[in-house]
Amino acid sequence: MSYEDYVAARWSALYRTAYLLTSSHADAEDLVQTTLVKAYLSWAKVSSAASPDAYVRRILTNAFLSGRRPLRVARERLVEQAPEIEAPETPYDERLVLWPHIASLPARQRAVVVLRYYEDLSEQQIADALGCSTGTVKSTASDALRSLRTRLGQQEGATS
Template sequence: MAESTRTGSFEEFVLARSASLYRTAYLMTGRRAEAEDLLQTALIKLYVAWPRASIVAAPEAYARRVLVNTFISGRRPARFTRERLVRIPPDLAVDDPDLDDRLTLWPLVVSLPPRQRAVIVLRYYGGLSESEIAHALRCAPGTVKSTASAALRSLRMLMGELR
């Protein structure tokens, strides 16, 4: 087996890809504050794993996998969720985007269970294939297919109730 080689630095990766990861995090959580927490948690985990993450073929896929699994697990380790006392109180609350009232599907996407939401976001925002989503979710492609199908069925049903 060949010795692995490195590509890029952690800082370069964060600067280049954090915006993309943040958008994915927001679409999964539906709230800016939670998306920021999720992104930070994922990037800290990524930093810890960077010596290995930086030598895989696609660090972003690795980072996305961390992000998605952290989101789906629904629970972060206590060290990430426990409040830390700081010298300066945290930032003021941030407003979520003022979205157009004409958006009808987005509120329904947010109401989906986490795994279904993740599949929808990765498929229709991230443009990932079923096998790529399966890789990110650590499940079989068939599971992605059935999860997506269930999510779309729920969305259609919810849309029908609205209309």
């Protein structure tokens, strides 16, 4: 598959994942563009990979996570908790109980949630995408679910 064909075929899918990660159309577009530029720079490796999609997904998630680090520490230090993300741009939809809370999770937790529940990846695949251990994936997912349950509980308490 040529690079041009890949861009045409996968743009929409990458954009959807990027939007779930960033909850912003502008940021999603930037993230996919950054991802595809990086993919071009490594196209020989991408196109020969067993799963080009998995390869590009790794680029996208790493670009998302690295892009959200504070500038001062971006080069040298891993941050435990990335800054919380602004509320999503999507209009309020009463069908969506969890989405507003997903959008405010720390970046790494959000990435794990999106890869697990939207992309339907295994813990090992998520670990590969994030460049971490499956243990870290498990603990990050656990933290995310606990946070979501807490926020839901607070919301229900406030509305009852």
